[in-house]
Amino acid sequence: MDITIKPVGLEDTAALAELLVQTVAAGGSVSFMHPLPPAQAEDFWRSSLEAAARGGRVVLGAFVTGRLVGTVTLLLDCPPNQPHRGEIAKMMTAVAFRGNGIARALLQEAERRAIAAGRTLLTLDTAEEAGAAGLYERLGYTKAGVIPDFALKPHGGLVGTVLFYKRVG
Numbered sequence: 001m002d003i004t005i006k007p008v009g010l011e012d013t014a015a016l017a018e019l020l021v022q023t024v025a026a027g028g029s030v031s032f033m034h035p036l037p038p039a040q041a042e043d044f045w046r047s048s049l050e051a052a053a054r055g056g057r058v059v060l061g062a063f064v065t066g067r068l069v070g071t072v073t074l075l076l077d078c079p080p081n082q083p084h085r086g087e088i089a090k091m092m093t094a095v096a097f098r099g100n101g102i103a104r105a106l107l108q109e110a111e112r113r114a115i116a117a118g119r120t121l122l123t124l125d126t127a128e129e130a131g132a133a134g135l136y137e138r139l140g141y142t143k144a145g146v147i148p149d150f151a152l153k154p155h156g157g158l159v160g161t162v163l164f165y166k167r168v169g
Ligand SMILES: CC(C)(COP(=O)(O)OP(=O)(O)OC[C@H]1O[C@@H](n2cnc3c(N)ncnc32)[C@H](O)[C@@H]1OP(=O)(O)O)[C@@H](O)C(=O)NCCC(=O)NCCS
Pocket: 023, 027, 028, 029, 030, 070, 090, 091, 092, 093, 094, 097, 098, 099, 100, 101, 102, 103, 104, 105, 125, 126, 127, 130, 131, 132, 133, 134, 135, 136, 138
């Protein structure tokens, strides 16, 4: 599969919103509850892309034949005492495109950009159930621990979160 990874822009807002709504509907733990109103998803991405335009984050998209099929965000706006740290967030691949290496390609590009921005430590968290722990372990992230009952699953019920980190650069 020919996958192109590049930063997304405001023109991708509708496609990002659709991806987020579908991911939440499919049970993905990415901070929102199902059903996620499309307007709320668009608002989220608009403000995220505005933060990216100010340099506080990088929002990457994965494109297959011109269609947005995955995304990940690299957060760079860390507190003043953590200038060496970045955070990985909002990793998702469209359901029909999973299992093709899209998340791997997104994460690898996010890591390259983190290193280019002088970051040496990446952190993230993922749901304990139906999350992406296996993906992060395969890509060399170390499990730091679990916080039980951290969040609600998109369809209800509490779930723990697993914290991961990776030294890069
Ligand atoms: C997690 C998610 C992004 C993976 O996307 P994907 O494009 O299918 O992942 P890839 O095909 O790039 O997988 C890369 C590797 O990680 C492994 N992997 C991916 N997701 C996994 C999971 N949930 N559990 C275990 N292993 C996983 C794959 O088997 C593959 O391993 P391999 O290269 O050794 O064969 C996707 O399932 C998703 O969008 N889930 C819902 C949202 C979510 O939970 N996001 C994480 C928020 S922190």
